[in-house]
Each structure stands twice: as C-alpha cells, then as structure tokens.
Amino acid sequence: MITPVAVIGAGPFGLSTAAHLRARGIPVRVFGEPMVAWRDHMPAGMLLKSTPAASNLDCPLPGHTLADYCAEAGLSPLVTDEDIIPVETFTAYGEWFQRRQVPGLERVRVVAVDRRTDGGFELKLDSGESFTARAVVVATGLSGLAQLPPELAAAAPAGCAPAGPVSHSSQHHDLTRYAGRELIVVGAGQSALETAVLAAEAGARVRVVARGRGRVAFGAPPWEQPRLRPESPFGRAWSLWALSYHPQPYRYLPERTRHHLVRRVLGPLGAWWLRERFEGRVAVSDVERIVGAEAAGGGATLTVRTHGGGVERLTADHVLAATGYRVDLAAMDFLGEGLRTRLAVSRGAPRLGAGYVSSVPGLYFTGLPAASSYGPVMRFVCGTAFASPRLARHLAAAHG
Numbered sequence: 001m002i003t004p005v006a007v008i009g010a011g012p013f014g015l016s017t018a019a020h021l022r023a024r025g026i027p028v029r030v031f032g033e034p035m036v037a038w039r040d041h042m043p044a045g046m047l048l049k050s051t052p053a054a055s056n057l058d059c060p061l062p063g064h065t066l067a068d069y070c071a072e073a074g075l076s077p078l079v080t081d082e083d084i085i086p087v088e089t090f091t092a093y094g095e096w097f098q099r100r101q102v103p104g105l106e107r108v109r110v111v112a113v114d115r116r117t118d119g120g121f122e123l124k125l126d127s128g129e130s131f132t133a134r135a136v137v138v139a140t141g142l143s144g145l146a147q148l149p150p151e152l153a154a155a156a157p158a159g160c161a162p163a164g165p166v167s168h169s170s171q172h173h174d175l176t177r178y179a180g181r182e183l184i185v186v187g188a189g190q191s192a193l194e195t196a197v198l199a200a201e202a203g204a205r206v207r208v209v210a211r212g213r214g215r216v217a218f219g220a221p222p223w224e225q226p227r228l229r230p231e232s233p234f235g236r237a238w239s240l241w242a243l244s245y246h247p248q249p250y251r252y253l254p255e256r257t258r259h260h261l262v263r264r265v266l267g268p269l270g271a272w273w274l275r276e277r278f279e280g281r282v283a284v285s286d287v288e289r290i291v292g293a294e295a296a297g298g299g300a301t302l303t304v305r306t307h308g309g310g311v312e313r314l315t316a317d318h319v320l321a322a323t324g325y326r327v328d329l330a331a332m333d334f335l336g337e338g339l340r341t342r343l344a345v346s347r348g349a350p351r352l353g354a355g356y357v358s359s360v361p362g363l364y365f366t367g368l369p370a371a372s373s374y375g376p377v378m379r380f381v382c383g384t385a386f387a388s389p390r391l392a393r394h395l396a397a398a399h400g
Contacts, residue, residue, distance in 0.1 A: 003027075005395065006123055006133040008110045008334070010034045010102070012094060013367035014139035016058045016384035019101040020392035023060040029133070030105050031125070035094035037141050038087060041170045043198050048085040049190045049271040050380060052078040054233030055085055057097050058384040064100065069093040081222035084273055114336035121362065135362040135399045137391065142368060144332065145325040146170045152186065152321050155293035155300045160321070165300035166293065169195055169322040179203030182316040184302065186290070188216055189268040192322030196282045197274060199320075207283040209290070209302065209314065210268075216284050218270040233382040234266055243375045247386060250375040251353075255346055258372055265376045285314065293319065327369045339363070346372050355394020356387060362399060364391055 007018045010032035021028045033039075048055060056065045066085070070077050073092070078085055098105055112124040113136055121133045146168045148160060156166035162177065169191050175198050185196040188210035200206045210216055219235070230241040243250070243265060250258065270278065287304040291311065294301055299317040306312060327349040329340055344351040344359035352373035356364045366387045371378040377386060 003120060003132045003134045004029045005135045005137065005399070006031065006110070006113075006121070007137045007139060008032065008113075009139035009141055009143075009367075010098065010105055011037055011139065011141040011367070012057050012381045012384055013141065013387065014137070015094065015098050015102055016388040017137055017139055017366055017391055019057075019059050019061075019064075019097075020388045021395065022101065024392055024396050026392075026396060029131075030102050031108055031110050032105070032140075033107055034098040034105060035091045037143065037170075038091040038094065040173055041142075042087045043172050043175050043195055044088075045198055045201075046087040046194060047271075047273070048087060048090055049194075050085070050382070051081045051233065052083050052085060053081070054380060054382040055090060056385070057094065057381065058388045059097070059101060060389070061101075064097055066090070066093050069096050072096070110334050112336060113334055113339060115339050115342070115360065119362065135364065135395055137364045137366060137395075138332070138335075138369065139366050140332065140369075142170065142325050145327055145368065147324050147326040148321055149186075149290065149323055151290045152293050152302075152319065152323075155295045155319065162318075164318075165295040165298075166319045166321065169320060170325075172320070175199045175204070176202045178318060181205070181318065182299070183207070184209055184300070184314060184316040184319045185322055186211070186302075186319060187268070187322035187324070189322065189324065190270055190274070191324070192268075193218075193270040193274055193278055193282075195320065195322055197277045200281045201277070206281075207285060207314065207316070209285045209287060209304065211287055211289055215286050216270070216278075217268075218275040218278075219272045221272040233377075233380070239265065244377050244382070245386075247375040247377055251351075251373040258375075259347055262371045262376050262379075266379070285312075287312075325368065327372065329369075349373070354390075355398075356391040357394060357398070364395065366391055 004027040007014050007030040018030045109126040111126050114122045116122050121136050124130045160167045178199050179202050183204045183206045185192050186209045196206045196208050225236045229236040232240040232244040234240045288307050289305050291303040300319045301315045304312050342360050349372040350358045350365045377383040
C-alpha cells in the first residue's frame with residue numbers, strides 16, 4: 001500500500017503545496033481549517049499591504065489567481081498595484097482555492113508526529129485516528145509563534161488576553177471592544193499601524209509606541225516607485241528582486257546574515273494608502289526601548305526610555321502588542337520530542353536543504369519556518385510561487 005504525504009496546515013502555503021503534490025499524482029492528506037489565521041486572527045476591516053500580484057496562491061493549473069476568483073465571484077477586479085485587497089476577499093479567495101484544488105481537506109488537528117523505524121512517520125489526529133505517512137510537510141503558518149517581548153509579558157502573568165491588560169495582535173478580530181478606551185499599540189510595522197487605525201476608527205483613543213530604531217514610516221505609492229530598478233512583488237529594488245526570484249543561494253549565507261536579513265529586509269513600514277487614515281488620528285511615542293510593564297488599575301503601565309535618555313510612564317486601559325512572530329520549533333509541540341531533537345536548527349528555526357527538506361529525511365517545512373533558510377519572501381503569500389513547486393519536485397524525486 002502506498003502511504004500518503006501529510007500536509008499539516010491549510011493556509012496559503014499548505015494549500016499551494018497540496019495543489020502541486022496532487023498535480024504530480026502523489027496521494028496527499030491535508031489537515032487544518034482553511035485560511036483560519038486570515039479569517040479568525042486578523043481584525044475585521046483589515047486591508048492587505050501586499051499588491052494583487054503578490055497575493056496569488058501558486059497553482060500548477062491556470063485559472064486559480066486572485067483575479068480569477070474575483071471574476072467568478074462577480075467582484076471588482078483586483079489587478080493593479082493601486083488596487084487594495086480586503087482581508088475578507090482574500091480569505092474567501094483562499095477558501096475558493098481550497099474547494100477547487102484541495103477538496104478532500106480534513107478539518108481535524110494533527111496532535112502528534114513521530115518518526116518510525118522504517119523511515120516513515122506516524123501521525124495521530126484529534127479524531128483518534130492514527131496513520132502512516134511517507135513524508136510530512138509542516139505548513140502551520142503563524143500558529144503558536146506569536147512573539148511577546150518579556151518586558152510586556154511581566155504585565156500579563158496569566159498570559160495574553162484581549163480582556164486582560166496585555167494582548168497580542170493575533171488575538172483580535174473585533175476591535176470595537178476598545179471603543180471609548182485608552183489603547184497602546186506596541187510596534188511600528190503594518191500590523192501595528194493598521195490595527196491602531198482600525199481601533200481609532202472604532203472609537204478608541206490610541207497611541208503607538210515604536211521601539212528602538214523603529215519609527216513610524218510609510219511606503220511610497222506605486223506612482224512614486226523608481227522606474228530604473230527591477231520590479232518585484234514588494235517594490236522596485238535590486239535587493240528585493242533577488243530575494244523574491246532567486247532565493248536559492250540564501251541558505252548558504254552565514255547564519256547571522258540570514259537572520260538579520262529576515263528581520264530587517266521588508267521590515268517595519270506602513271502601506272502608502274494607510275498614511276492619510278493614520279496621521280492626525282493616532283498619537284505616536286518614538287522611544288529607545290520599553291523598560292518594563294505592569295498591570296495597574298485594570299489596565300497597564302509601560303515604563304519607557306526615551307531617545308534623550310529620560311524615563312517616562314505611559315498608562316492605558318490595554319496594551320496591544322503588534323510585535324510579530326518568531327519561529328521556534330519548541331512551540332510546535334505536535335512534533336514528537338524524539339523528532340525535534342533530531343532536527344538541525346538555526347536559532348530555533350529548522351535548517352533546510354534543497355527542496356525545503358529538513359535534516360530528517362521526509363520532513364519538510366514551508367512558509368514562515370523556512371524564512372531563515374530561504375529568505376524574507378517566505379513570510380509572504382507570493383513565496384508560494386518559489387516554495388511549492390520546488391518542494392513538490394524534491395518530494396516526488398525522493399519519495400515517489
């Protein structure tokens with residue numbers, strides 16, 4: 001009996017990978033709720049920073065782009081760099097893609113993956129089923145990887161929660177709960193700035209606290225992009241072009257360089273269309289660092305060090321940390337301990353070889369966990385165009 005390949009995760013990278021495996025005639029079982037992070041962990045009313053060209057799930061068959069979905073759904077076309085994508089539209093696009101390309105998606109959770117002595121993998125599902133797979137693709141996206149700086153965690157000893165003093169941006173879908181309240185948003189990236197705007201538009205009094213070298217800044221609109229540089233999904237620049245279309249050599253860079261580029265390239269920057277909604281509506285504190293935080297009077301107080309060397313205390317009803325995500329294999333507790341100890345890692349992330357395979361043959365990672373090996377393009381939907389066909393090709397050759 002030919003055992004299937006298991007794909008864990010049904011977001012853009014999981015669905016795209018599954019589509020490529022199915023096109024090669026490889027039996028595959030895919031697990032997870034389709035587009036769950038986009039549907040349940042993004043604030044209502046959010047607009048995507050990425051352009052339509054950077055928001056397609058890669059598919060080996062034609063007719064599965066965002067534009068194709070809009071045409072079939074009777075929506076206004078989203079084609080140019082000036083077209084802005086509502087998160088609800090993108091989520092519906094992903095679900096449409098799933099119905100067409102991964103119709104057998106199993107909406108159950110994988111609770112354990114362990115290595116078998118014969119080289120395959122034993123998987124257990126929360127339905128109680130166990131089965132064997134010849135290969136496993138981990139495409140769990142941002143799940144479990146929310147990063148909360150330790151100085152903020154001190155104000156939330158019981159953990160982050162929207163109803164508590166501190167939460168993480170991944171925990172919010174409805175920001176109207178903060179109407180009429182004081183809200184501090186920590187961060188300077190698109191997530192922080194757009195969350196701040198949406199909360200302010202919902203009636204909150206919002207202050208953004210940007211730390212370190214971060215400052216609130218917005219990108220240039222498409223018509224102001226330099227024309228004498230190559231085009232990429234993220235703008236016109238030689239570096240962005242190379243990282244988008246030729247990330248093969250990235251994994252050969254020194255470890256320190258790779259992790260620095262993942263953090264800094266395409267770093268904190270608001271979308272060009274957000275500036276008008278932000279300025280005059282959201283207050284900003286640009287600080288050197290947050291010294292500490294404490295719960296106080298039903299809210300939270302931040303102690304910050306200013307760039308001038310002074311110390312200030314900022315108080316609000318709630319602190320929302322839009323502080324991003326950090327890959328940490330220890331957080332992927334569905335991977336058995338014996339399996340995790342065999343994985344070669346680089347600062348908590350799996351070290352991947354050609355075709356996105358880990359140091360354990362047959363175990364693959366794609367999406368954000370692959371960023372430290374293949375570069376910052378793996379943080380974005382357009383990374384499916386590079387990752388999915390190469391992963392499927394490698395897996396077919398090694399386990400076909």
